[in-house]
Amino acid sequence: MSERLRTWPTLVHDDLAPMVGYVNRVVQVAGKYTLDAPFEVGWGNIVLDVSPRGLRTPTFRQPGVTFSVHYRLLDGDVLIEADTGSRTVSLVQRSVASFFEEFCDAVAELGIDPPRTALVCEIPDCAPTFQHDDVERTWDPRAARLMWEAWDLAAGGLEAWQAPFLGNRPRVGVMWGGFDLSATRHSTRPTEPPPHRPAFQRNAQLSAYVAVGFAFGSDSAPEAGMYAYIWPQPDGLEGRSWGVDGAAWHADAGLVRLPWDRLGGTAEPHRAVVAFGDAVYQAAVDLAGWPADLAGPRVDGWYMSRTPPERVRAAEKARQH
Known part of the structure; x- marks a missing residue:
């Protein structure tokens, strides 16, 4: 274990719950692209990699563009990288609805289709779609x-x-x-x-x-x-x-x-x-x-x-x- 992690991190549910709920919602936006990939047993095609800075999608290929999406939790933003360029969308102090709107605008500039659905799934008592979730979220680094x-x-x-x-x-x-x-x-x-x-x-x-x-x-x-x-x-x-x-x-x-x-x-x-x-x-x-x-x-x-x-x-x- 490195010097930085000699102290085992303490995970208190009440302290983390707001951020866990927020990140769970926003990662579903780019996560929807994994549903376009060939199905793997046990939904192995949909998982997000734990990267050095957060969570990252697999590489996606649409006609005319190849891209990936990196949720950089340590930076408070989302990096969309494509062979056509790159865009960054902030995660700080905003609603899921405003994030989804800016994300869709950013991928369009890169020639990437928007996610095929905006439904939020597997979160109890959540807004039905990203556009309906207009609660202002506070980013906690x-x-x-x-x-x-x-x-x-x-x-x-x-x-x-x-x-x-x-x-x-x-x-x-x-x-x-x-x-x-x-x-x-x-x-x-x-x-x-x-x-x-x-x-x-x-x-x-x-x-x-x-x-x-x-x-x-x-x-x-x-x-x-x-x-x-x-x-x-x-x-x-x-x-x-x-x-x-x-x-x-x-x-x-x-x-x-x-x-x-x-x-x-x-x-x-x-x-x-x-x-x-x-x-x-x-x-x-x-x-x-x-x-x-x-x-x-x-x-x-x-x-x-x-x-x-x-x-x-x-x-x-x-x-x-």
Whole structure:
């Protein structure tokens, strides 16, 4: 951990909630462009990358223009970069409606089509569209930095957890609807989504998967931290060890939770995130029939560039036994 982050960031729900709500709304504006991309299992195509300054979309390609959108939380603005030029839109002291209007004007100047919908989704009691949300928002630089630090720390651990998985694993990123940082491992085993739910939720559950992530919490469950679940949920999750002191199964929510302060109290939070994810995957192996050999060696590229494959396989086999 760097000198700047020796002190584990404290995440107080009431202090962060206004900024979390604001950023959740504005990232949906450019997030809508991800719906134009080919669908990936588990909505892997829609996630926003945790960048060195905030959240960034994938690269988009429309006829005649290629572009990306960078929500620079540490700068309080949004940078739209295209092969036709660039534009910056401020996030400071404005409404979601005024941001959406200026964003659409800016992308038009670059030859980019506006998002195909202005609907706000997955936020309880929100205005129906961006244009209807005319509440004046106050930008809080301290809260913006805390949000980025939390995402950055959690993403580092989740990326390390995901790296050795040999199956389908969408990249780690923020789901701009539910606003959680998500890492998922998918099986090819088809499942039956619950009926009477919206199509996007049912299409997220077309196959078995293991999810590990981070969320800031909500008014009903205000504690920030790591979460995990297995879909479909197997029996026998009660009473298991989840790799990190303080992690516990919450049957009412259907989640394993690791509170943020308990994660920060470990000797090495990065490794604790990996241990948490490994424990959840082991539960999927033990209780849901997932294959134990889908996770390869957890080493860096230097090791793999110098080590013959037969030695890598032997070392991994020894580790498993």
